[in-house]
Amino acid sequence: MLKKVLQRFFSLVGVTTVMVIDSEGRVIEEVGSDAMGSGKGQLAAVVSFLMAESGVMAIHLGQKSLSMVFVEFYDRCIISVPLKEDYFLVFLTRPDANVGKIQYELKKNQAQLLSLL
Amino acid sequence: MMELLPEGSPIGRLQASFQWVLAHTSRFRGLMTVTMGEGEGFILIDRGKPIGCFFQRGENILRGKAAYTYFMGLPLVDLSLRRYNAEELGIAIRVLKPPEGGATLPAREVVVESGGKEVVPVVLPDAPRGSVIVPEGAEYHKEERRETPGEEPKGPAGQELPVYPGMETEKPLERQEEGSKGPSGIIEPVYPEEEPWKPPEQKGPEYPDEEIQRPLEEEEPVSHDGEKMAPGEGEPVYPVLDMPAPEESAYPEGELPGYPDGLDNETLGHLLMGRILRLPGVQAVSIFGRGRSLLSVGNADIGSLVLIAEDILEAAKGISTVINTGPLLHLTLQIPTGNLIITPYFNEYLCIFTGPKVNLGQVRKILKEIPARSETRRNGT
Numbered sequence: 001m002l003k004k005v006l007q008r009f010f011s012l013v014g015v016t017t018v019m020v021i022d023s024e025g026r027v028i029e030e031v032g033s034d035a036m037g038s039g040k041g042q043l044a045a046v047v048s049f050l051m052a053e054s055g056v057m058a059i060h061l062g063q064k065s066l067s068m069v070f071v072e073f074y075d076r077c078i079i080s081v082p083l084k085e086d087y088f089l090v091f092l093t094r095p096d097a098n099v100g101k102i103q104y105e106l107k108k109n110q111a112q113l114l115s116l117l
Numbered sequence: 118m119m120e121l122l123p124e125g126s127p128i129g130r131l132q133a134s135f136q137w138v139l140a141h142t143s144r145f146r147g148l149m150t151v152t153m154g155e156g157e158g159f160i161l162i163d164r165g166k167p168i169g170c171f172f173q174r175g176e177n178i179l180r181g182k183a184a185y186t187y188f189m190g191l192p193l194v195d196l197s198l199r200r201y202n203a204e205e206l207g208i209a210i211r212v213l214k215p216p217e218g219g220a221t222l223p224a225r226e227v228v229v230e231s232g233g234k235e236v237v238p239v240v241l242p243d244a245p246r247g248s249v250i251v252p253e254g255a256e257y258h259k260e261e262r263r264e265t266p267g268e269e270p271k272g273p274a275g276q277e278l279p280v281y282p283g284m285e286t287e288k289p290l291e292r293q294e295e296g297s298k299g300p301s302g303i304i305e306p307v308y309p310e311e312e313p314w315k316p317p318e319q320k321g322p323e324y325p326d327e328e329i330q331r332p333l334e335e336e337e338p339v340s341h342d343g344e345k346m347a348p349g350e351g352e353p354v355y356p357v358l359d360m361p362a363p364e365e366s367a368y369p370e371g372e373l374p375g376y377p378d379g380l381d382n383e384t385l386g387h388l389l390m391g392r393i394l395r396l397p398g399v400q401a402v403s404i405f406g407r408g409r410s411l412l413s414v415g416n417a418d419i420g421s422l423v424l425i426a427e428d429i430l431e432a433a434k435g436i437s438t439v440i441n442t443g444p445l446l447h448l449t450l451q452i453p454t455g456n457l458i459i460t461p462y463f464n465e466y467l468c469i470f471t472g473p474k475v476n477l478g479q480v481r482k483i484l485k486e487i488p489a490r491s492e493t494r495r496n497g498t
Contacts, residue, residue: 023144034440042439050432056140057425058452061470067451071433074443078436092440 002116005109006031012105014097016076020117023048023086028117034092047080047090055082070099081106087117118171119159121212122148125199132195135160135188139167140425147201148209151194158184161209169213383412386462390414393483398475400455406465419457419470426459426468447484449477460484 002020009018010031017032025045036043051069058066071078072095079091079102091102125147131138138149142165150159151172158172158179170184179187201209390402394415401415408427410420433448447460458469458480467487469480 036440039439043436046432046435046439049435050429052144053425053429053432054450057422057429057450057457060140060422060425061452061454061457063452063454065453067453068449070449070451071436072446072448073437074446076440076442078442 002029002113003031005113005116008109009091009102009105012097012101014094015091015102016094017090017092019044019090020083020113021048021088021090023052023088025049028087032092044090047078048088051080051082051088068103083110084114084117089113118173118212119150119157122159122161123201123205123208125201125205128198128200130195130197132193134192135194135196137424138196138198139165141428142198145198145200146203146206148199150197150199151188151191153191153194158188160185160188161206161213163206168210386412387414389467389483389487393469393480396475396479396483398455398472399469399480400472401470403468403470404462404465405468411465415470417470419468422457422468426457426466430459430466447481458484460487462487 006018006020006029009015010033017030017034017036019030019032019040020028021044022028025041025048027040027044030040050071051066054066054069058064066082069078069080071080075095077091077093077095077097077099079093079099081089083089089106091097093099093102128147135149135151139160139162142149142162145165146163148159148161151157154174156172156174158170160167161169167185170179170181170188172179172184172187386404390404390412391414393399393402399415401413401417401419403413403415403419403423404411405420405423405426408423410423413420429448429450430445433445436442437445445461447458449459450457453473455473456469456471456475456477458471458477460467460469467484471477471480
């Protein structure tokens, strides 16, 4: 069922991989066309670390939580969104992906996504 | 106190400030101990959140918020970390916890130099994280703590203990209200209030009043030889150049002009920061690198976030080692009250703190004009 929701995100233009990871860097579920092999786990570990550090920054800025972390590289973008405690939804996209559209779909599907975790 | 706590699994020793360690141990559960001369103390941490603090030097004891504030004021100390599992953490909490009823404390009463008594503070396992709770009667003992009101605690040799801003040894510890806690329950350290930054007054060159008030007189044009010329005579004639229309860029696509002579990086930084700061919703802009803030303007002090920002950047760069991403262009942290944007700026980084209603497109448009970023885009380095 979780995979079905991720498929919806994956169908958006520019999205190459969508995955749900936990704070320990484990991949819970993923849908994607990126051939990463073992790199998937490494990516999850790095992103979970990034989210932990970003959480510390949010606390220093007087906030309990993060809304989103968006990292734009020259060839790719990574969007990571905290779902509930210890779970993150991670998008790998091409630079031309419509971030606004992703955020809109996320808002639409967030309740269902949370109910599946 | 410390000998009663579980041994745990020693992780190692390091020299750092408590602030730095707490900022980097978001998943740590255990004990952080410190030894300074004759003094020793600890912070009990549950998943990065301090839940109990203690420091003792001779017969002087700081606990709870006072100890926490004291620790946070220390610049660099030798720390050792011991990891606790859930069971060991439970034991540690029980050591600090009073028996049922709380009023009949078997915990030792510490006689301080002034002859007063002080009760060991406790941390309840079901209390909100970060809450330091004093058992019933603590206030009563606290009142007896000093013979002379206002007397500062002394060290064993009679020397005065350092006093840091916010250190409250004379006040009884109180249950922390929700409002006084940090967002995640951390006891908020108290910093001295700083005056808001004001730009220095800039004065232009001074002229004698007569020079300014004297109206400019129209002078008749004269030639090099001193002879009078007719109006328009002798003016240079410029050839008409075939210039592109103003709305078209004078530079090929993807290329930007070089700097005018005399414009260095710092001046450029000030200009850029000023331009960004004028955008609606932008609250502060800073340029940082190598662990320190280099330039900073705006209403918020984001210079203190440099170390964490660099850690975030390191984590972001770690993504490049796993998948082929190309160079980092920018990183945006969205929080409910705004955004924090970090982007490479020559050999440093530019950090922009905005409110929630900022137009990110406008910010990104300016960022794309930074020459260093354009070079990066072109070279893919």
